[in-house]
Amino acid sequence: MMITGCQYFGAEQTRGPYKVCGCTNLWPGKSYCDEHVWRVYQKNTAKGTSRKNKAIEREMADIKRLESIDHE
Ligand SMILES: [Zn+2]
Numbered sequence: 001m002m003i004t005g006c007q008y009f010g011a012e013q014t015r016g017p018y019k020v021c022g023c024t025n026l027w028p029g030k031s032y033c034d035e036h037v038w039r040v041y042q043k044n045t046a047k048g049t050s051r052k053n054k055a056i057e058r059e060m061a062d063i064k065r066l067e068s069i070d071h072e
Contacts (some may be wrong), residue, residue, distance in 0.1 A: 005022040006026060006033035008021040
């Protein structure tokens with residue numbers, strides 16, 4: 001499936017049809033823009049520890065750094 005825009009639609013939308021963000025500035029390898037990818041990850045790790053979030057932040061930073069080096 002080709003994702004061309006951010007799929008974030010926010011927790012306040014509880015029933016369809018959902019209006020998604022649609023931003024095309026996607027985080028590498030994700031279906032969310034670099035603004036909303038954090039919200040999604042934070043929501044998914046809400047039950048996790050802050051240490052877990054730190055690990056995810058580090059992983060995301062690595063992905064972003066690699067992306068800036070190699071644009072392919
Ligand atoms: Zn977005």
